[in-house]
Amino acid sequence: MANLLAAQGGRPLRDGLADLATWLGVTLVAGSALWVVADVIWHGVGAVNWGFVTTAPQDAGRAGGISTILVATFLVLLVCMTAALPLGLGAAMYLSEYGRGPMGRWVRRSLDVLAGVPSIVFGLFGAVFFVQVLGLGFSILAGGLTLACMVLPILIRTTEMAFSGLPQEYRAGAAALGFGPSGILLRVLLPAAAPGLVAGLILGVGRALAETAVLIFTSGYVDRMPDSLLDSGRVLSLHIFDLSMNVPGGDHNAYGAAVVLLLILLVINGIGGWLSRRWIGRGIVAS
Amino acid sequence: MSRPLADKWFRWGLLASAALSGAVVVLVVLFLLVASWPALADLGPGRYLTDTRWYPSGGLWGMSAMIVGTLLSTLGAVLLAAPLGILSAVFCHYYAPARMATLYRRLVELLAGIPSVVYGLWGLVVLVPIIARWHPPGTSLLAAILVLTLMILPTVALVADSALGQLPGSQVAGAYALGLSRAGVIWRIAVPAARRALATGTLLATARAIGETMAVLMVCGGVVNLPTSLFEPIRTLTANIALEMSYAEGLHRSSLFVTGLVLVLAVVTLVTVADRLGEEPTGG
Missing domain, CATH: 1.20.5 (Single alpha-helices involved in coiled-coils or other helix-helix interfaces)
Structure with missing residues (x-):
């Protein structure tokens, strides 16, 4: 302790430098964040109007809008959540109610590893498993199912927290009223945990919407209106990528699509973050 | 029933x-x-390291340039993002009034929520031309590092933020009582006490940087090149998969899966070490 105090010698100068570094760093971070968002909105907001959202892309996306892209994006999300939600809900209920044994530990560990797998690797996996082995081809179904694998960890983690955060009295009280295990879970705990579930669902949707690399080799590039779930469909993020990288003169509409994507995500992450802070007691950031 | x-x-x-x-x-x-x-x-795993070039149709399978590209871009981004992330957390706890801290946290969360492809678009249209004016061609290791920094910074900042929040208040109060200045309390007491969590956050951010694909792909130039300066274009392992998967066949395609396997192993190792660090008690 003595040398700690002695080390306070050149204190004012060093403290001043530490303070300055902190303010500079923070200004840099805040400035960059605002720069990215402001740039996208500044360049893109002029491209966005009702026509942009309701007409199909023409001339490889340089002209026209993003209606077919939005439909494909919605369908991919629908497939993703239809697959991931029941599975994730079941797994989360298991983990929170029966998950203290070796099985629970194994599932948790697996999910932690799964959460770390890079998205491009999910893309590779989907390209073999769903596209080839299950024979789905480049399709909305293959893309959505691959995405479902990717969002499972965040979905399960949030949902499990919603369940395990419920007071123990709910379980005891419901048991005292004569509910069996399934009754307790489905009729008492599920409704009580519902806001947390919605938070997990919304954060999962946000995560899925932001994703690109998973979908390049699974749901594909085709930008016309999908006929069915077995048709290829191009999602919004991939549309932005393609327009900015592969289509000369596509920047204007790329920015337009980026504004739409960013606005949807801001709303989704805003609601999801608010719900999870309010109901689960801590924020979970979809990243 | x-x-x-x-x-x-x-x-x-x-x-x-x-x-x-x-x-x-x-x-x-x-x-x-x-x-x-x-x-x-x-081919055997050795060929990827010993072959001189990456030229699959000519039977050359050297990946060292791309491995170096991944390592350098990750290293650069972590070196920038870790201090900035820690400063962000310090700011929220010891400098900012409550309202400003909340606002700043939302801003960091916003940064975390921006999709990869939007960072790429911004990098391609805004950042790359700025770098090109300074030192062409613009699409470069530097651009990749800067875009990655923004993407992984929230990971460090959020983990560090919650770690500083969990420090016992008595520790900090005691340090103030000993007459330490604010900067003294932060850099001699609080940050050292939270070092485990800071290491965890940095490792998780490293894992993210290694696995990131789209934003890097859009700004790195995509040229298989062993860079000798920050301004040269590179290609990372993830960018290689994204660029070649659509037409690769046979051993070429299989090699891309080997890359994927290596990426998973690297990332899972990092995440596991980070989890171990995170599980043990802070401080000590």
Whole structure:
């Protein structure tokens, strides 16, 4: 302790430098964040109007809008959540109610590893498993199912927290009223945990919407209106990528699509973050 | 159906969902192994390091330039993002008034929520031309580092933020009572006490940087090149998969899966070490 105090010698100068570094760093971070968002909105907001959202892309996306892209994006999300939600809900209920044994530990560990797998690797996996082995081809179904694998960890983690955060009295009280295990879970705990579930669902949707690399080799590039779930469909993020990288003169509409994507995500992450802070007691950031 | 029987089925259903969810990662690794087997058996893992160039149609399988590209871009981004992330957390706890801290946290969360492809678009249209004016061609290792920094910074900042929040208040109050200045309390007491969590956050951010694909792909130039300066274009392992997967066949395609396998191993190792660090008590 003595040398700690002695080390306070050149204190004012060093403290001043530490303070300055902190303010500079923070200004840099805040400035960059605002720069990215402001740039996208500044360049893109002029491209966005009702026509942009309701007409199909023409001339490889340089002209026209993003209606077919939005439909494909919605369908991919629908497939993703239809697959991931029941599975994730079941797994989360298991983990929170029966998950203290070796099985629970194994599932948790697996999910932690799964959460770390890079998205491009999910893309590779989907390209073999769903596209080839299950024979789905480049399709909305293959893309959505691959995405479902990717969002499972965040979905399960949030949902499990919603369940395990419920007071123990709910379980005891419901048991005292004569509910069996399934009754307790489905009729008492599920409704009580519902806001947390919605938070997990919304954060999962946000995560899925932001994703690109998973979908390049699974749901594909085709930008016309999908006929069915077995048709290829191009999602919004991939549309932005393609327009900015592969289509000369596509920047204007790329920015337009980026504004739409960013606005949807801001709303989704805003609601999801608010719900999870309010109901689960801590924020979970979809990243 | 009688109730006990229904309960039994219900519990089996839950167990099945949990088992299936846990099995996904096994399935992922299994199919990566199967798809990379032809390359591993025919070429052997050594070729990827010993061949001089990456030229699959000519039978040259050297990946060292891309491995170096991944390592350098990751290293650069972590070196920038770790201090900035820690400063962000310090700012929220010791400098900013409550309202400003909340506002700043939302801003960091916003940064975390921006999709990869939007960072790429911004990098391509704004950042790359700025770098090009300074030192062409613009698409470069530097651009990749800067875009990656913004993407992984929230990971460090959020982990550091919660770690500083969990420090016992008595520790900090005691330090103030000893007459330490604010900067003294932060850099001599609080940050050293939270070092484990800071290391965890940095490792998780490193894992993200290694696995990131789209934003890097859009700004790095995509040229397989062993960079000798920050301004040269590079290609990372993830960018290589994204660029070549659409037309690769045979051993070439299989090699891309080998890359995927290596990425998974690297990332999972980092995440596991980070989790271990995070599980043990802070401080000490």
